[in-house]
Amino acid sequence: MTDSPATRVDVTPAAADMLRRLAAVHGPLLFHQSGGCCDGSxxxxxxxxxxxxGGSDVLLxxxxxxxxDPVPVxxxxxxxxxxxFTHLTIDLVDGRGSGFSVEAPEGKRFLLRSRMLxxxxxxxxGLV
Structure with missing residues (x-):
């Protein structure tokens, strides 16, 4: 878990535990913040x-x-x-999303929490 003032993304302990379990099965992982479609955002x-x-994606x-391994977002x-202008934290909650994310079969889903920087x-x- 990171806690530097210069990070845009973080992960809760529950989400980190799930990422460790998923990485043991699937190998290195990445996140892409969905802009809509299957599971909202x-x-x-x-x-x-x-x-x-691709070139139209930003590494947060x-x-x-x-x-x-570090998990790119x-x-x-x-x-x-x-x-x-927001800091994003990936959390884990009960429930099953409707997308293609690898945690879905576990009966859990990743959820994004945000706050203003x-x-x-x-x-x-450099945003001021």
Whole structure:
């Protein structure tokens, strides 16, 4: 879990535990913050190589989860324009999403929690 004022993304302990379990089965993972479609705007988790990112995606950061490879988190550039002033935390809740995220068979789903960036974070990202 990261707690630096200059991070855009973080993960809760519950989500980190699920990521460790999923990585043991699927190998290295990545998130892409969905902009709609299947599961609204849920963070979708995929094994690396199963979802292609491209020039229209922004790398928000890499989640440092003890025991597994860092987990990159992406979002489309157009969606990032709306979210660039927020800090995002990936959490885990009971329930099953309707998308293709790898946690779905576990009866859980990843959920995005957001808050506005602090003044220090805004300055660190050059947004003031």
């Amino acid at each position: 849920a963070p979708m988790c995929f094994p690396v190589g199963m979802f292609r990112t 950061g890499r989640l440092a989860v003890e025991g597994i 992406y979002m489309s550039a157009s969606q990032f324009e709306y979210w660039k 602090s003044d220090a974070e805004l300055a660190a990202f």
